[in-house]
Amino acid sequence: MAAAFALPGGYVTWRVIGGTESPLALLASHRTLAPLWRTVQLAVLVSASTAVLGTALAWITTRTDLAGRRFWRIVVPLPLVYPSFVGAAAFISGLSPGGIVHDLAGDLGFDLAIRLHGLTGAWLVLTLFTYPYVYLPVAARLASLPTAFEENARLLGDRPARVFTRVVLPQVGSSIAAGSLLVFLYTVSDFGAVHLMRFETLTQTIFRTRLFDRDRSFALALLLLLLALLVVAAERTIARAGARRGALLAGDGTVGDRRALTVGLGRWSVPATGLVAGVVGLALVAPAVSLADWGLFGWIRSRRGGASLRLDWGDVLGPTWNTVWIAAVTAVVAVAVVLPVAYLTTRHRNRLGGVVNAVVVAGFAIPGLVVALSLVFWTLHASPFDALVGSMPVLVFAYVVHFGAQAVRTAQVAVDTIPRRMEDAARLLGAGRVRRLATVELPLMLPGLAAGGGLVMLSTMKELPATLLASPIGFRTLATQVWDTYEALFLPEMAILALVLLGISAVMTWLLVVRRSDHLR
Amino acid sequence: MRDLPNNAPRPFRHLARAAAVALVLLGVTATATACAGDDPDSLTVYSGRSEKLVGPIFEAFTAETGIALEVRYGSSNDLALLLAEEGDKSPADVFLSRSPGPAGFLDDLGMLATIEDEVLERVADTDRSPDGTWVGFAGRGRVLVYNVDEVDPADLPDSVFDLTGPEYAGRVAVPGSNSSFQDWFTLFRLRNGDDVAIEWLDAMVANGSRFYPKNGAIVEAVGRNEIQFGLVNHYYNFQKVAANGDAQRSANHGFAAGDDGGLMIIATATVLDSSDEQDAANRLLAHLLSDEQQAYLTGKVYEYPLALGVAPAAVLPPVPADRVGAVDIDDVAAEFTRTIEIIEASGILDQ
Numbered sequence: 112m113a114a115a116f117a118l119p120g121g122y123v124t125w126r127v128i129g130g131t132e133s134p135l136a137l138l139a140s141h142r143t144l145a146p147l148w149r150t151v152q153l154a155v156l157v158s159a160s161t162a163v164l165g166t167a168l169a170w171i172t173t174r175t176d177l178a179g180r181r182f183w184r185i186v187v188p189l190p191l192v193y194p195s196f197v198g199a200a201a202f203i204s205g206l207s208p209g210g211i212v213h214d215l216a217g218d219l220g221f222d223l224a225i226r227l228h229g230l231t232g233a234w235l236v237l238t239l240f241t242y243p244y245v246y247l248p249v250a251a252r253l254a255s256l257p258t259a260f261e262e263n264a265r266l267l268g269d270r271p272a273r274v275f276t277r278v279v280l281p282q283v284g285s286s287i288a289a290g291s292l293l294v295f296l297y298t299v300s301d302f303g304a305v306h307l308m309r310f311e312t313l314t315q316t317i318f319r320t321r322l323f324d325r326d327r328s329f330a331l332a333l334l335l336l337l338l339a340l341l342v343v344a345a346e347r348t349i350a351r352a353g354a355r356r357g358a359l360l361a362g363d364g365t366v367g368d369r370r371a372l373t374v375g376l377g378r379w380s381v382p383a384t385g386l387v388a389g390v391v392g393l394a395l396v397a398p399a400v401s402l403a404d405w406g407l408f409g410w411i412r413s414r415r416g417g418a419s420l421r422l423d424w425g426d427v428l429g430p431t432w433n434t435v436w437i438a439a440v441t442a443v444v445a446v447a448v449v450l451p452v453a454y455l456t457t458r459h460r461n462r463l464g465g466v467v468n469a470v471v472v473a474g475f476a477i478p479g480l481v482v483a484l485s486l487v488f489w490t491l492h493a494s495p496f497d498a499l500v501g502s503m504p505v506l507v508f509a510y511v512v513h514f515g516a517q518a519v520r521t522a523q524v525a526v527d528t529i530p531r532r533m534e535d536a537a538r539l540l541g542a543g544r545v546r547r548l549a550t551v552e553l554p555l556m557l558p559g560l561a562a563g564g565g566l567v568m569l570s571t572m573k574e575l576p577a578t579l580l581a582s583p584i585g586f587r588t589l590a591t592q593v594w595d596t597y598e599a600l601f602l603p604e605m606a607i608l609a610l611v612l613l614g615i616s617a618v619m620t621w622l623l624v625v626r627r628s629d630h631l632r
Numbered sequence: 633m634r635d636l637p638n639n640a641p642r643p644f645r646h647l648a649r650a651a652a653v654a655l656v657l658l659g660v661t662a663t664a665t666a667c668a669g670d671d672p673d674s675l676t677v678y679s680g681r682s683e684k685l686v687g688p689i690f691e692a693f694t695a696e697t698g699i700a701l702e703v704r705y706g707s708s709n710d711l712a713l714l715l716a717e718e719g720d721k722s723p724a725d726v727f728l729s730r731s732p733g734p735a736g737f738l739d740d741l742g743m744l745a746t747i748e749d750e751v752l753e754r755v756a757d758t759d760r761s762p763d764g765t766w767v768g769f770a771g772r773g774r775v776l777v778y779n780v781d782e783v784d785p786a787d788l789p790d791s792v793f794d795l796t797g798p799e800y801a802g803r804v805a806v807p808g809s810n811s812s813f814q815d816w817f818t819l820f821r822l823r824n825g826d827d828v829a830i831e832w833l834d835a836m837v838a839n840g841s842r843f844y845p846k847n848g849a850i851v852e853a854v855g856r857n858e859i860q861f862g863l864v865n866h867y868y869n870f871q872k873v874a875a876n877g878d879a880q881r882s883a884n885h886g887f888a889a890g891d892d893g894g895l896m897i898i899a900t901a902t903v904l905d906s907s908d909e910q911d912a913a914n915r916l917l918a919h920l921l922s923d924e925q926q927a928y929l930t931g932k933v934y935e936y937p938l939a940l941g942v943a944p945a946a947v948l949p950p951v952p953a954d955r956v957g958a959v960d961i962d963d964v965a966a967e968f969t970r971t972i973e974i975i976e977a978s979g980i981l982d983q
Contacts, residue, residue, distance in 0.1 A: 200849075306846075309845060313807075315809070321709060321712065322733065323733070405875075407639060421684060474785075497721065577658050580704075580711075584702045584703065585702055595683045599684040604684070
């Protein structure tokens with residue numbers, strides 16, 4: 112299984128060996144070091160800010176009496192679904208003079224004279240679009256945690272803030288680390304947002320040189336992969352140390368106890384609502400308003416007899432259906448594939464587990480274009496499979512290899528959640544392996560698995576390069592249609608398609624993620 | 633799936649059912665895809681041009697000839713990399729690229745067939761490769777886009793060299809990482825020599841010119857007066873005006889005839905050497921260059937037609953005199969690498 116995940120890395124290594132540039136030699140050059148340093152800077156900043164933001168949002172929406180919690184739980188993860196270039200473009204254009212958000216704020220008396228670009232711009236946009244990587248696993252973990260400790264701590268007179276730092280934080284620490292790691296890897300591999308924010312990272316250099324300096328491009332991709340492996344290994348070491356501490360707390364909990372534990376927000380309810388609404392407003396609504404503005408403009412224009420909208424039902428319906436089913440299938444397959452990996456790496460702690468973990472997780476840092484090219488390369492060179500090039504299984508395979516990382520870390524945390532006692536009890540009662548898995552372990556892991564699957568699903572829905580290059584010819588998703596209209600600069604049409612993508616993701620997040628984890632309450 | 637006990641919790645039966653449906657779907661589509669390639673009456677096209685722009689041309693071809701087209705859309709550079717990876721096994725018969733660069737890349741790999749003379753002769757010598765491996769079918773002009781509220785048309789510059797002057801300090805956007813800009817800069821360099829080109833770019837940096845990644849982003853920024861001028865392709869402002877009407881506060885300005893600032897970037901069509909359908913592929917190229925489709929490209933897509941005898945739409949700025957094909961580039965890859973090096977060294981990407 113891990114070998115499959117190693118395919119992109121193997122391909123890049125193979126190309127570097129056959130090429131003329133050595134990644135280590137490139138490291139000595141300013142042309143490499145400057146973007147590398149910028150990449151690390153940005154990734155660290157974004158990981159840190161999303162860790163704080165994602166955790167805060169998760170706690171507020173799962174553990175407090177915040178009004179409209181169910182609604183917030185559906186919309187808070189959604190910014191993840193903006194294709195990076197669309198989200199950033201809508202964000203920038205909405206906030207700039209002439210943009211709808213800027214003008215509305217102006218009407219209310221605020222002067223938003225912000226020129227977003229460079230490190231600040233990239234940091235802000237990426238934080239707003241990637242915090243769900245932390246939010247979803249942490250919220251899932253909170254939903255499945257035994258509440259006994261928190262109740263005890265509160266009965267003993269601890270204030271909520273103290274309960275949070277002393278009891279909740281140690282228990283969700285591994286989920287926060289898992290989510291921040293995904294953010295780090297996403298930031299490292301992101302192209303769209305940094306591109307629009309004019310912030311030259313390593314991935315940008317890889318893209319710029321990909322055609323006319325392929326050797327350098329591949330050498331830099333290998334460098335990116337090595338950076339990712341380093342970070343994954345570091346995170347694993349830290350997570351394990353954390354897990355040992357966390358285990359003291361979690362190991363003895365009463366898992367069956369799922370009474371809702373809610374903290375009364377009291378006078379904090381206004382700031383808490385403000386925070387959640389503010390984040391959703393900036394990350395989800397502001398870009399959506401820009402999109403709606405563009406879309407509506409096109410619609411009104413066509414109603415007034417101007418240029419008609421160059422979009423028909425066929426452009427929307429087929430791609431919508433394709434998006435829905437391919438994302439759902441990929442999510443299910445990804446969870447099924449990474450579950451054994453999660454068991455191997457958490458239950459049997461050995462060196463092999465560490466390597467497998469690193470290989471699977473680091474796959475996320477490789478740009479989607481490279482993942483797609485590598486799968487084409489390998490399928491063409493493995494003769495019984497070459498007929499499969501450009502088929503659905505290869506596309507799903509590409510998605511799983513690229514996004515499996517998002518499910519594996521949450522799955523590992525989920526496996527860790529199962530108290531050994533419970534498994535032992537089931538075994539003593541004579542339950543076989545399959546039955547234990549189906550009746551005891553899977554239900555306990557469900558929130559975590561659903562969160563991981565949800566991340567994979569949302570990522571698949573917006574994935575572009577792999578979809579364009581590795582799909583069967585003529586396979587269209589909403590993301591490819593959004594890109595096509597964006598390339599042609601048909602902004603009203605692009606906006607309408609992007610809003611459809613957003614709506615569909617909301618429905619699927621509710622059906623497959625929120626409802627699944629609420630099911631157990 | 634039958635192994636699941638009947639008392640399995642509900643969600644898992646859903647998951648199991650979803651997985652079963654997924655497997656069936658995968659199987660069905662895989663079979664469908666495998667059959668498609670056997671049809672001798674279809675061609676496979678890799679298109680670096682957006683479906684919204686060239687889709688109608690493809691539909692007309694199928695309607696006329698009965699030859700179905702299977703089209704993979706993507707960015708020209710990515711598709712060229714995919715073709716290089718697929719090599720002889722590529723299903724593609726025809727590749728359309730936004731600019732001659734990706735075509736040159738494939739030519740260097742020996743992957744392009746020679747196009748039939750009748751097709752090549754539809755365009756001027758300057759709009760096709762000397763060895764007949766690619767033919768241009770549409771052009772986009774390099775122009776200066778400006779904000780109509782801030783700039784008096786009488787003050788517009790005749791030459792791209794004027795932009796280093798003090799009146800343009802901090803007011804010009806340069807898309808340094810954009811492939812069209814790099815196409816233009818490569819030619820600018822070859823015509824004027826590296827020294828002049830480097831001096832110009834350094835002067836632009838010293839003059840506080842700002843870097844933007846894309847043509848579209850520049851036209852938007854100029855439209856909202858974030859910056860007043862930008863070096864872009866003419867096409868983007870037309871699309872913005874088509875979408876926004878008078879609310880779009882930007883306009884195109886073509887440099888004086890013969891100035892190095894003007895240049896036509898031509899979209900190219902190529903036939904893959906590995907294709908078994910050379911005749912049909914050439915027919916598709918001829919169709920692209922037919923009077924009717926050329927009229928569509930200029931009338932509806934606002935591009936310059938390249939087929940001889942087809943006039944550009946009246947709204948377009950005068951046809952730029954120069955085009956990428958006009959200078960014979962020996963080693964495309966080496967020249968573009970050099971261009972990228974110079975652009976990086978100039979510091980424009982950090983502006």
